[in-house]
Amino acid sequence: MTDRSTSTVSKVLIYQLLIIIIGVVSLAVMGEWQKATSFTYGGLIAFLPNLFFAIQIHKATGKEARKILNAFYLGEVGKWVLTVILFVVVFNLPNIEIFSLLCAYALAISVFWFALLMR
Numbered sequence: 587m588t589d590r591s592t593s594t595v596s597k598v599l600i601y602q603l604l605i606i607i608i609g610v611v612s613l614a615v616m617g618e619w620q621k622a623t624s625f626t627y628g629g630l631i632a633f634l635p636n637l638f639f640a641i642q643i644h645k646a647t648g649k650e651a652r653k654i655l656n657a658f659y660l661g662e663v664g665k666w667v668l669t670v671i672l673f674v675v676v677f678n679l680p681n682i683e684i685f686s687l688l689c690a691y692a693l694a695i696s697v698f699w700f701a702l703l704m705r
Contacts, residue, residue: 595640598701602633602694609690624683628690631672635665 606629613622639661646657676682 594701595643598697599633599637599640601697601701602629602636605629605693605697606633606690609693613686620681621683621686624686625690627676627679627682628687629694631669631676631687632691632694634672635668638668639665 606626609625609629610622613619613625642657642661642664643654646654649657676687
């Protein structure tokens with residue numbers, strides 16, 4: 587069961603990165619550099635907290651139940667805190683394209699929905 591969970595988590599992270607890369611490259615090819623930059627930020631706001639969560643869970647693999655639960659809580663709280671911090675930092679940057687940023691964030695988060703459907 588652990589191998590399948592790890593595999594699913596890895597797939598989600600890889601798919602999130604692919605969505606971010608495809609979006610950024612597409613916008614850059616069209617010459618929309620500002621939108622591409624904002625898309626990058628939005629994607630990273632979704633990806634980095636999920637990576638933090640995955641690392642916390644991975645470190646607890648094979649440990650006793652209480653440590654796994656603590657890692658889960660730490661990962662989840664850390665994920666939320668990182669998300670808020672990243673949004674605050676990015677919203678304070680100049681020339682952000684809000685629509686591109688939020689589209690990237692929503693697309694990267696939507697990977698979870700598809701991962702559940704594909705299981």
